[in-house]
Amino acid sequence: MSCIEQMKYKLHLERTSFKEAREYIEKNSDEVYYVDPGYKIFKDYYIIGVPPVAMGVRGTEMLFTYVKPCHGTFVMGIDSEEEIARLRENEKEKIKKSLKSGGPKGKVESGSAPASFSEMYKK
Numbered sequence: 001m002s003c004i005e006q007m008k009y010k011l012h013l014e015r016t017s018f019k020e021a022r023e024y025i026e027k028n029s030d031e032v033y034y035v036d037p038g039y040k041i042f043k044d045y046y047i048i049g050v051p052p053v054a055m056g057v058r059g060t061e062m063l064f065t066y067v068k069p070c071h072g073t074f075v076m077g078i079d080s081e082e083e084i085a086r087l088r089e090n091e092k093e094k095i096k097k098s099l100k101s102g103g104p105k106g107k108v109e110s111g112s113a114p115a116s117f118s119e120m121y122k123k
Helices: 018-027 081-094
Strands: 010-016 031-035 053-058 061-068 072-079 095-097
Touching: 010 018, 018 053, 018 061, 018 072, 031 081, 053 081, 061 081
Parallel strands: none
Antiparallel strands: 010 072, 031 053, 031 095, 053 061, 061 072
16 A cells, blocks of 8 residues: 555645535535545545545546644645546435536536435435
């Protein structure tokens, strides 16, 4: 297992709270997905955070929270069309329209996004 810091990434926010990270991802992504803590990305890494944990897609970049012990929470972006495709497939029912003007660029039907966080986690 390698370190995620060895991948080519971009830091969007540093040493922030989970809430601020989620809000940043919601406002700066074309598509937003909400995953449970422990969601696995890039085969070896687990997303941790306070639910709902937002993951965003902006073009070919995936935005997500990264927690580094003793340093805090960061919002990272990594280009990975493969990981974005896996996220879309696994979490397609949990998509939320972007808060950016114009909504998501992907094909998302109106009404397919949950109205609230509690509705999103109904089984």
